[in-house]
Amino acid sequence: MSSILLDVAGVRVHFPERGGSWFGPRRTIRAVDGVSFQLERGESLGLVGESGSGKSTTARVVAGLQTPTAGAVRLHGQLFGPRAPRSVRRHVQMVFQDPYASLDPRRPIGWTVEELLAVHGLLKPRQRRLRVLAALDACGLEALYVHRYPHELSGGQRQRVAIARALVAEPELLVCDEPTSALDVSVRAQIVNLLCELRERFELALLFVSHDLAVVRRVCEQVAVMYLGHVVELAPRSQLFDAPRHPYTRALLAAIPRGDPEHPAPHVALLGEPPSPMHPPSGCVFHPRCPRAGDVAGERCAREFPKSVERGDALVACHLDQP
Amino acid sequence: MSREQSSGGGWFREADYDLMLTELERSAPTSLWSEVRRRFREQRAARWSARLLMVLALLAFFAPLLPLPSPAAMRLAGAPHAPVAPWSEFVNQRYEPVYGPLGALDRALVATRQKLFGKTQLGSWLGTDTKGRDTLARILWGSRTSLLVALCAALTSLSLGVAWGALAGLSGGRVDNLMMRALDVLQSIPTIFVVIFLLSFLNAPSAALGGARLLSREQVFFLVIGAVSWLSMARVVRGQVLALRSAPYVEAARAQGASLVWIVRKHVWPNVLPVVGVYVTLTLPAVILYEAFLSFLGLGVEAPNVSWGVLAADGAEALSPLVSSWWLVAAPSTALAATLLALGLVGDGLRDALDLRRGER
Secondary structure, X not given: XXXXXXXXXXXXXXXXXXXXXXXXXXXXXXXXXXXXXXXXXOOEEEEEOOOOOOHHHHHHHHOOOOOOOEEEEEEOOEEOOOOOOHHHHOOEEEEOOOOOXXXXXXXXXXXXXXXXXXXXXXXXXXXXXXXXXXXXXXXXXXXXXXXXXHHHOOHHHHHHHHHHHHHOOOOOEEEEEOOOOOOOHHHHHHHHHHHHHHHHHHOOEEEEEOOOHHHHHHHOOEXXXXXXXXXXXXXXXXXXXXXXXXXXXXXXXXOOOOOOXXXXXXXXXXXXXXXXXXXXXXXXXXXXXXXXXXHOHHHHHHHOOXXXXXXXXXXXXXXXXXX | OOOOOOOOOOOOOHHHHHHHHHHHHHOOOOOHHXXXXXXXXXXXXXXXXXXXXHHHHHHHHOHHHOOXXXXXXXXXXXXXXXXXXXXXXXXXXXXXXXXXXXXHHHHHHHHHHHHXXXXXXXXXXXXXXXXXXXXXHHHHHHHHXXXXXXXXXXXXXXXXXXXXXXXXXXXXXXXXXXXXXXXXXXXXXXXXXXXXXXHHHHHOOOOOOOOOOOOOHHHHHHHHHXXXXXXXXXXXXXXXXXXXXOOHHHHHHHHOOOOHHHHHHHHHHHHHHHHHHHHXXXXXXXXXXXXXXXXXXXXXXXXXXXXXXXXXXXXXXXXXOXXXXXXXXXXXXXXXXXXXXHHHHHHHHHHHHHOOOOXXX
């Protein structure tokens, strides 16, 4: 049996511009513009990048909430998306960023966690309730919470509920869209530890979207760096953090604050703001801000989009790093 | 897929929780609605307002049964008749059945009243007007008009308003746009002109219609009130549905593979309902006031039927520096004000009771 669980192949998501002019052509926003990666069973991949880099949209495509404009997502080789049959969709579940908003305020916790089982008509009622208790327990919540309402819980507890809800039908892939960014720093570590623990216990594959590099380093074995809808570098954790190849990855890593004033990080200046995804730059999308774009002969960076090439264990899309 | 059939892939050991579940089920949780009811009852103003409204509704419904003078019975002994002041007499035996056109139910109630009390009636506790008609009886009979208008408005906004708004919000895009523009057009028409136009049009027995009226004046009046009262409800519901459609917990349900029907039934509807309930209590006072206003202008109900607006208008007419029949203005206005205030307080209480985050104890 092939070990490939998830295959994301050349996914593009283009949105029509909101509002805009009533007449004349609508411009498109290229939120995701050709993203490919694969995920094996039990593997975890982190998606990092600035706001607007398309990482959340990618997560939504993988979770089946968004139909890609082009490209395909396959789960066990079967096409996956909003129209995939329920029995298939069950295997991919999502944890959302804001635990305050992602739980229905008028439903008790037990109902919310049980909902998925009820939607799919899985198990008998009593079995379902037992499963809910088990899932809550696995997420570190006591049984008495089933009767509580979301507004009675703290942020960390709610996120635990959201995770329990995602796990209750035993999915193979968990998509986490910035699950810790709405939480207090003190709670963040607990949730990260919980995710790591659950992943190990259930052999869960994880797609982890975050802009918090420290969290990604803790959770994910593979890391993909996104910029303006493209994956610019995809590498195993150790390689990416110790020997980043793409200039953008280096800039991102250099931006992590260090706790050691004796050895400050090498300063890699990124100029300006990320360009608008409505008018992506020609050639390599990163070249207007790239500190090393001048190093490539013949202005290739501005003309030609760099292909992703394998360098060691990593996939890098940069003209500087071609074999 | 090997895991397809078994939803119990053996991640969890459910058996361990059997005792715990039995224990939990014994301590049954309070349902959301009983909790809301409890929170509503805890608010004194809202509780008493609700009781007042209930008493008023009962009095209005059973007005024909009460030992009151007939609302249209005049006493024109020596015209011009000076209005009788309040509290001049406790009971008397001068009851005469003088009513406008009555429905079957009201006829039955009046017949029962005649059997029960015979010629006995309360004296004019709240005085009479210049034509000798009993103020209390007229206020109670007038409350029927006001409450009927309120009921009519509530029903149209609950049916048409909610349906229109929900449909627009759920379909989104072009359909939503069209439905909302239609609302804009309807709302941009000044209602008072529509009322005047319709009433004068339908009141004149036209030759084309063979001299027959299609609808009575009252029916037109109710139709117009119904037609304007659902517009803002549709807007409110549409906005709420639109907001809920992209709410993260609805997204979460979608990500779990829930169908649209499920999402509407289990998430959208329960979250729209409180807003609808509160908004109805806001609509009712406005509509009751609108009816009073139109009747005051002489555009609403006509004699022998009465409404609070008509009563206030009559009372204002009777006011003169020579004879101060203050009760003719004060009584209907107090009834109107008390009803509006009570509705407002009930709305407030309902909102607070439904907002679970409020007033944590």
